[in-house]
Amino acid sequence: MEDLRVAIIGGGAAGFFGAVHVKKNFPHAQVTIFEKSNQVLKKVSISGGGRCNLTNGCTDPDELSHAYPRGGRELKKLFRIFGPAHTMEWFESKGVPLVIQEDNCVFPRSQDSSSITGTLIKEASRAGVNVVTGSTITGISKDPQNFFILEQDGSPLKVRQSLEKFNKVIVTTGGSPRKEGLAWLQKLGHKIEDPVPSLFTFNIPADPVTKLMGVVQEEVTLSIQGSRISSDGILLVTHWGMSGPAVLKLSSYGARLIHEIKNTFVLQVNWTGSQNQESITEQLRILASANPNKSMANTKPGNISKRLWEYLLAKRGFSTPSTPGNQPAFKRWSECGTKGINRLAEVLVNDQYLVKGSSRFREEFVTCGGVGLSGVNMATMESKVVPGLFFAGEVLDIDAITGGYNLQAAWTTAFIAAKLSF
Numbered sequence: 001m002e003d004l005r006v007a008i009i010g011g012g013a014a015g016f017f018g019a020v021h022v023k024k025n026f027p028h029a030q031v032t033i034f035e036k037s038n039q040v041l042k043k044v045s046i047s048g049g050g051r052c053n054l055t056n057g058c059t060d061p062d063e064l065s066h067a068y069p070r071g072g073r074e075l076k077k078l079f080r081i082f083g084p085a086h087t088m089e090w091f092e093s094k095g096v097p098l099v100i101q102e103d104n105c106v107f108p109r110s111q112d113s114s115s116i117t118g119t120l121i122k123e124a125s126r127a128g129v130n131v132v133t134g135s136t137i138t139g140i141s142k143d144p145q146n147f148f149i150l151e152q153d154g155s156p157l158k159v160r161q162s163l164e165k166f167n168k169v170i171v172t173t174g175g176s177p178r179k180e181g182l183a184w185l186q187k188l189g190h191k192i193e194d195p196v197p198s199l200f201t202f203n204i205p206a207d208p209v210t211k212l213m214g215v216v217q218e219e220v221t222l223s224i225q226g227s228r229i230s231s232d233g234i235l236l237v238t239h240w241g242m243s244g245p246a247v248l249k250l251s252s253y254g255a256r257l258i259h260e261i262k263n264t265f266v267l268q269v270n271w272t273g274s275q276n277q278e279s280i281t282e283q284l285r286i287l288a289s290a291n292p293n294k295s296m297a298n299t300k301p302g303n304i305s306k307r308l309w310e311y312l313l314a315k316r317g318f319s320t321p322s323t324p325g326n327q328p329a330f331k332r333w334s335e336c337g338t339k340g341i342n343r344l345a346e347v348l349v350n351d352q353y354l355v356k357g358s359s360r361f362r363e364e365f366v367t368c369g370g371v372g373l374s375g376v377n378m379a380t381m382e383s384k385v386v387p388g389l390f391f392a393g394e395v396l397d398i399d400a401i402t403g404g405y406n407l408q409a410a411w412t413t414a415f416i417a418a419k420l421s422f
């Protein structure tokens with residue numbers, strides 16, 4: 001197209017990646033990023049605790065899609081076009097060496113997010129992308145010639161004449177914690193899924209389990225009582241409740257439900273991972289018959305940590321309470337009995353805690369919700385209601401668990417949107 005003018009609203013991960021790729025696809029296009037704050041790529045710079053976990057080492061689209069409680073099905077096809085392997089290849093081709101950690105998280109070798117932000121800024125500048133900061137876009141309309149006009153507080157945005165009319169617009173404004181922040185997109189006819197937080201930790205106030213602060217249990221299964229939502233992985237007990245990958249995953253899978261039930265629910269913990277009550281009962285029986293005279297505290301099943309085991313024994317009444325200067329005394333296995341074994345098996349596979357409230361995860365948090373995917377052609381990222389309007393990144397109702405997946409969704413959708421449906 002002759003005289004192609006493209007506006008990109010939002011100077012974050014998706015905005016910069018999209019801008020660079022629009023210029024790659026259409027070298028003669030005039031591309032301008034409008035950013036509301038005075039600093040571009042702010043979230044990318046604080047991502048991953050300042051190290052930027054930019055993608056994940058998993059490259060199988062099917063497996064990858066499971067990391068996205070919202071948007072996974074739609075992203076699966078797009079990952080074949082631009083997935084983690086392409087992301088890694090792109091950044092490495094721009095001179096950013098990367099490392100894939102054991103847990104598959106991908107970071108710049110520098111362990112510094114400025115390697116990523118610096119590359120995006122350099123590539124945008126090299127391609128001739130205009131960047132206008134301090135410019136909050138609050139609406140879009142079309143003029144009689146069918147050009148897009150950007151609005152600020154109800155009036156057409158005035159920067160300079162050459163930046164007033166656009167053939168195409170890509171919205172990359174990121175997650176909005178409040179629905180009102182997306183009212184201007186709703187006005188265009190887009191359905192907005194209520195934004196609610198995702199990736200948070202659970203508060204379990206005044207529960208003795210918090211005395212286990214610092215205990216890490218390697219493989220647990222968690223579920224929300226009364227639902228089919230569950231997760232697995234490492235659990236960390238904190239002074240306010242529970243955290244760690246298994247908890248963050250559950251907060252992501254159950255984000256909408258947890259919001260609806262006002263962050264109050266019974267958390268079911270299977271401390272043994274995936275074992276069921278029958279198999280753990282059998283293990284306990286074998287332990288009891290092999291060690292009748294030993295203290296129950298000194299012989300424990302599987303990989304349960306000692307502190308956790310003692311806590312669970314105490315919780316089920318197999319110890320005398322500790323008094324000042326005296327350690328608790330634990331019963332012997334011979335005193336446990338069949339009923340005791342059943343009680344213990346139950347607490348190991350279905351321990352329960354009343355969660356009341358959540359705390360923000362400091363490393364990464366995202367918004368679940370945003371522009372509904374039913375209003376977007378997910379093969380092109382173009383709006384189904386406003387031709388020429390595109391979306392990319394967290395403004396969409398797409399979000400993932402931790403591990404570099406959220407930034408990957410921004411790179412993928414921006415790469416696709418940058419084709420501008422031509």
Ligand SMILES: Cc1cc2nc3c(=O)[nH]c(=O)nc-3n(C[C@H](O)[C@H](O)[C@H](O)COP(=O)(O)OP(=O)(O)OC[C@H]3O[C@@H](n4cnc5c(N)ncnc54)[C@H](O)[C@@H]3O)c2cc1C
Nearest residue numbers: 010012013014036047048053137174364393394404406407
């Ligand atoms: C603390 C933290 C750490 C994180 N760490 C990771 C991580 O390590 N790995 C990972 O994969 N994900 C991480 N995430 C999530 C990830 O940062 C986001 O999913 C990603 O930045 C989304 O990219 P985006 O371009 O859609 O939005 P953003 O990066 O949020 O960019 C949106 C931009 O649009 C601007 N904007 C908004 N509204 C307007 C408007 N009306 N007009 C003009 N400009 C506007 C904003 O100021 C912002 O600059 C983290 C998030 C947080 C908060």
